[in-house]
Amino acid sequence: MTLQERMDGEGGSDPLRQAVKGAVAALAQAAIDISDLTCRGALAGITGQAQGRNTDGDVQKDLDVRADQIIRDALGKLPIAALASEEMEALDILNPGAPICVAFDPLDGSSNINTNMSVGTIFSIMPTPSDVNAAFRQAGSAQLAAGFVVYGPQTSLVLTLGQGVDIFTLDRVDRVFKLTGSAVKIPAEATEFAINASNRRHWDLPVRAYIDECLAGADGAGGKNYNMRWIGSLVAEAFRILIRGGIFLYPGDARDGYEEGRLRLVYEAHPMAFIVEQAGGGASTGRKRVLDLVPGSLHQRVPLIMGSIKNVQRLEHLHTVPDGALEANAPLFGNRGLFRV
Ligand SMILES: O=P(O)(O)OC[C@H]1O[C@](O)(COP(=O)(O)O)[C@@H](O)[C@@H]1O
Ligand SMILES: [Mg+2]
Numbered sequence: 001m002t003l004q005e006r007m008d009g010e011g012g013s014d015p016l017r018q019a020v021k022g023a024v025a026a027l028a029q030a031a032i033d034i035s036d037l038t039c040r041g042a043l044a045g046i047t048g049q050a051q052g053r054n055t056d057g058d059v060q061k062d063l064d065v066r067a068d069q070i071i072r073d074a075l076g077k078l079p080i081a082a083l084a085s086e087e088m089e090a091l092d093i094l095n096p097g098a099p100i101c102v103a104f105d106p107l108d109g110s111s112n113i114n115t116n117m118s119v120g121t122i123f124s125i126m127p128t129p130s131d132v133n134a135a136f137r138q139a140g141s142a143q144l145a146a147g148f149v150v151y152g153p154q155t156s157l158v159l160t161l162g163q164g165v166d167i168f169t170l171d172r173v174d175r176v177f178k179l180t181g182s183a184v185k186i187p188a189e190a191t192e193f194a195i196n197a198s199n200r201r202h203w204d205l206p207v208r209a210y211i212d213e214c215l216a217g218a219d220g221a222g223g224k225n226y227n228m229r230w231i232g233s234l235v236a237e238a239f240r241i242l243i244r245g246g247i248f249l250y251p252g253d254a255r256d257g258y259e260e261g262r263l264r265l266v267y268e269a270h271p272m273a274f275i276v277e278q279a280g281g282g283a284s285t286g287r288k289r290v291l292d293l294v295p296g297s298l299h300q301r302v303p304l305i306m307g308s309i310k311n312v313q314r315l316e317h318l319h320t321v322p323d324g325a326l327e328a329n330a331p332l333f334g335n336r337g338l339f340r341v
């Protein structure tokens with residue numbers, strides 16, 4: 001079954017539903033073009049070299065810029081009130097009377113482009129509020145649809161329209177996405193974690209305590225051995241979690257500018273949280289459910305902890321434990337620990 005056939009089978013012929021399906025179809029078409037570019041790499045002029053910086057201060061690679069243009073061209077002619085992209089400073093108001101607004105990260109995992117590792121695209125579809133300027137200042141729970149694409153060995157599109165999660169695989173022969181997984185469910189608990197461990201000394205105590213528990217394995221409080229993965233592409237980590245569970249963390253930390261982590265709420269954390277919850281998992285800052293958050297600004301960052309529900313709940317629990325008790329349980333690594341100079 002193709003993506004189009006799957007969406008046609010969803011029913012709903014009202015203008016809102018039609019606009020959502022039209023936007024998803026256009027995003028899928030754009031993803032096929034971006035997939036072609038990632039596969040051809042240097043042959044298509046993709047070097048992964050920095051071109052400059054976007055308005056948020058992030059280094060912009062050539063594929064960031066081209067993917068952004070491809071998606072904006074694909075969505076530009078549709079009944080969409082406003083667009084927001086990681087690569088644009090402000091939202092772009094197209095047709096204020098249209099029923100939906102689309103936010104996207106055109107190319108996620110840019111640091112992986114020239115190393116031939118998986119990168120992706122993330123999108124979130126919101127209803128248009130009465131003031132279109134507030135399109136992306138709505139709670140994540142207002143999302144109508146969300147999805148992401150992984151440009152890996154296979155190009156996969158993960159989609160939720162609010163009734164479960166489907167996975168589609170790009171058939172390169174027919175140039176369409178075909179359904180390869182429906183009603184995807186994340187295992188409730190799993191023993192795999194993903195975090196950029198080079199930042200360990202900057203983490204706050206609950207995150208350190210959790211990762212120390214994982215590292216202690218069968219000898220620690222959790223009583224289980226864990227495996228670790230870190231790809232550096234949110235899309236690839238999210239896909240792995242959908243397939244076999246586990247937990248992903250990009251917490252806030254003590255580095256300048258990382259107080260709220262690295263990931264952006266509107267076009268990274270909100271759509272991922274919607275997908276993960278629709279697959280039975282959890283998405284939290286450690287203290288709050290991500291889908292309850294209302295963005296204060298378009299490029300706002302947010303700590304993101306997502307994956308198997310029991311793993312996420314364990315982290316949320318550790319955020320309720322007083323720091324003193326966490327330190328006492330971590331004699332080797334805590335602030336007053338043996339390794340502290
Ligand atoms: O290099 P770090 O700090 O580990 O950050 C990696 C994270 O940054 C991201 O690449 C951010 O996304 P962009 O590439 O879209 O800026 C995530 O995909 C990934 O999880
Ligand atoms: Mg990103």
Ligand SMILES: [Mg+2]
Pocket residue numbers: 064086105106107108109110
């Ligand atoms: Mg990006």
